Amino acid sequence: MRLNSAAPKEGYTWIRQGIWLFKQNPLGFLMLVFMYVFVAQLAVIVPVIGVFAVLLLTPTLSVGFMTACRQAIQKERIRPSVYLIGLQSGQFICNRILQLGLVYAALILLMSFVLSLLVDFEMLLPLMTTDKPITPEALRQVYLVLVFGAVLYIPIAMLMWFSPILIAWADMSVPQALFSSWLACWTNKAAFFFYLAIWSAILIAIPLTIGMIFDALNFGQAASFIVAPISMAGLTIMHCSFYATWKACFTED
Template sequence: MKLNYVAPKEGYTWIRQGIWLFKQNPLGFLMLVFMYVFAAQLAVIIPVIGVFAVLLLTPTLSVGFMTACRQAIQKERIKPSVYIAALKSSPIVRKRILQLGLVYAAMIVLLSFILSLLVDFELLLPLMTSDKPITPEALRQVYLVLFFGAMLYVPVAMLMWFSPVLVAWEDMSVPQALFSSALACWSNKAAFFLYLSIWSAILIAIPLTIGMIFDAINLGQVASYIIAPISMAGLTVMHCSFYATWKACFTDNEVVMPV
């Protein structure tokens, strides 16, 4: 396994490769993303335990989706059971992937605690529990949550981007996988910046624009029927493009994806 250094423009190439990969089995990939979103929504209903379970299993599910990407390239059928591929592996991999889940959960808890010190959540609670108009101060807190949340999550994302696959496929220890993942992201930060900027425009700017257009013509309720499938498809393609980032940043003997 060798770490690669790629040009900034590769960030765009990863998205193109994600689209290509999605086309290999669109129904299979959509099924996997829908299952994850549905399970996450159910988990939120169960206080504390449900959210912790999702965080604990996030690395496992990540390996499952990456395994599905492999299967799609090899023209194999994608099954829901692919999500537990890491847990069906060797005992050492199973132990490490769950340890990685604990690390991820701990980092998210720490991130949430720090965010609570920077933002006044008491102003935000009425927005989620009532239909009262948004005050300027509440809107300011919303922007602060988005800004500080994104900044705090960047190092977490760098540590977790490749570490589940490095643990499951490359037999790395948890500390080694976390370090290698962060190093790969930092070494290719320009490509990742372009990659994430494009996805931000696709998944955030485009739905907001559609919503504003439909609100302007008094069809705001109709917008959700258009935005939801577009967002689901975009989210699925983005998950497929994660595999492209893996193939670009690390060298192995597998099939190379088309440009």
């Protein structure tokens, strides 16, 4: 496995390649993303255990989706069972992927603890449980959650971006995969910055703009019927583009 260095403009190319990959089997990829979102929402209903289960299985699901990308390129049929392929790759690979899930859950727990020290969650709780109007101070806390959350999650994302695939496809140990993933993201940080900036505009700015236009026309309730499909398609294409980042940053032997 060889690490490559990508030019900053490659961030845009990864998105184009993700669009191309999505076109190979749009229904199959949409099915996988919808399954993940649906199951995750059901799991969150179960206090603590449900959230932990989602975090634990996130690397497994990542391997499954990346495998589906390979299958689409090879014109193979994508099945829901592809999500389980990481657990069916032998005992050593299965154990390592589950260990990586434990690491990810621990990192998210640590991030949540640090975030709780920086933001007043007690002020945000009424926003989620009542219909009271948002106060300026509560809005400030929302912005702090978004900013601090993004900053704290970046190192976790760098560690986890490629590590599930490096374990499943390159037979690396958990520490080696985490370090290699971080090194790949850091080596290509300019391309990743460009890549994430474009996706932020697509997944955040476009839905907000559509919502504002519909609100101005007094069709606010109808906006969800347009924003939801666009957001789902954008999220699916973004997941497809993860495979493009893998092919650009690593060369398989």
